[in-house]
Amino acid sequence: MKKYLLKRLLCLIPVFLGVTILAFLLTGLSSVDAVDLKESSSGGVMSEAEKEAMREELGLNEPKAVQYLQWLKNALRGDFGESYVSGKPVLVSFCEKLPATIALAALALAMTVCLSFPLGILSAKYQNTWADRSISLFCFAGNSFPGFFTALLLLYFFSLKWNLFPVLSMGKGWKSCVLPAATLAVSMTAKYTRQVRSAVLAELEQEYVAGARARGLSENRILFGNVLKSVLLRMVTLLFLSAGSLLGGTAIVETIFMWNGVGKMAVDAVSMHDIPVIQAYLVWMAAIYLLLHLIADLLMGALDPRAKLEGMR
Structure with a gap:
């Protein structure tokens, strides 16, 4: 197990370094000068000598390779610099926004699991019936929208028409999280329902299911006692990757609902050319994806030794 873990970690290091290089170089292509942006955000006027001194202080006159190595060294210590707009340390701002995104991601993932597994099992159990067709129609719509x-649909019906939930989410109690989480859960539920249905149907064609039927076991016992365990193993990796996507912050949903998470912070940073915040967000996205992918692999290896042996090969 230790050998497998070490191998996986060694594979993740070059991927992470590649992401940091791209994050630094792509944001460095911006035509906005950091010193000019700091000047405009402070509301003061700086002389050319003061601007040049600030560029020297920020290391902007150094070659790009030197700037990247210094930035990477600081980033690995959690120091992403200060925001060009607010002047606050980026890590402090990031930690302030992260709990809102974690709460939103947790609720959206819980909704997805609670809806997709029953719907997928129901669709597979009653294949080619009206129930299966109705669920397939929902999945098609959920994936298409x-x-x-x-x-906007949820806001119109549940906020404006029926007045069940607030239009602007933050600061309205537990109800504030429902609509943005439901928006995220709709598309994920549609995707996972189809995945669960396909996995259940594939398992029902296995030889051990035919053997269980020959021994006289009921369909429900076969489905919930044997098939569902195998399906859960298949879904672990997908669920962890979805968690990574959600923790990265779903920018559009957070912006629409004015949810003050890391996704909205990234959108605001892009619109205001706040380079240190954008760089921190890109590094966070890469780190959370790689970490959750590693956890998913390790969990799959613990739950299913065949997956572990395949990964080691």
Whole structure:
């Protein structure tokens, strides 16, 4: 197990370094000068000598390779610099926004699991019936509608028409989290329902299911006692990757609902050319994806030794 873990970690290091290089170089292509942006955000006027001194202080006159190595060294210590707009340390701002995104991601993932597994099992159990066709229609619509359209539909019906939930989410108690989480859950539920249905149907064609039927076991016992365990193993990796996407912050949904998470922070940073915040967000996205992918692999290896042996090979 230790050998497998070490191998996986060694594979993740070059991927992470590659992401940091891209994050630094792509944001460095911006035509906005950091010193000019600091000047405009402070509301003061700086002389050319003061601007040049600040560029020297920020290391902007150094070659790009030197700037990257210094930035990477600081980033690995959690120091992403200060925001060009607010002047606050980026890590402090990031930690302030993260709990809101974690709460939103947890609720959206819980909704997805609670809806997709029953719907997928029901669709597979009653294949080619009206129930299966109705669920397939929901999945088609959920996958087809873009996130902003789903958000607007939920806002119109549940906020404006029926007045069940607030229009602006933050600061309205537990109800504030329902609509943005539901918006995220709709598309994920549609995707996972189809995944669960396909996995259940594939398992029902296995030889051990035919053997269980020959021994006289009921369909429900076969489905919930044997098939569902195998399906859960298959879904672990997908659920962890979805958690990574949600923790990265779903920018459109957070912006529409004015949810003050890291996704909205990234959108605001892009619109205001706040380079240190954008760089921190990109590094966070890469780190959370790689970490959750590693956890998913390790969990799959613990739950299913065959997956572990395949990964080691």
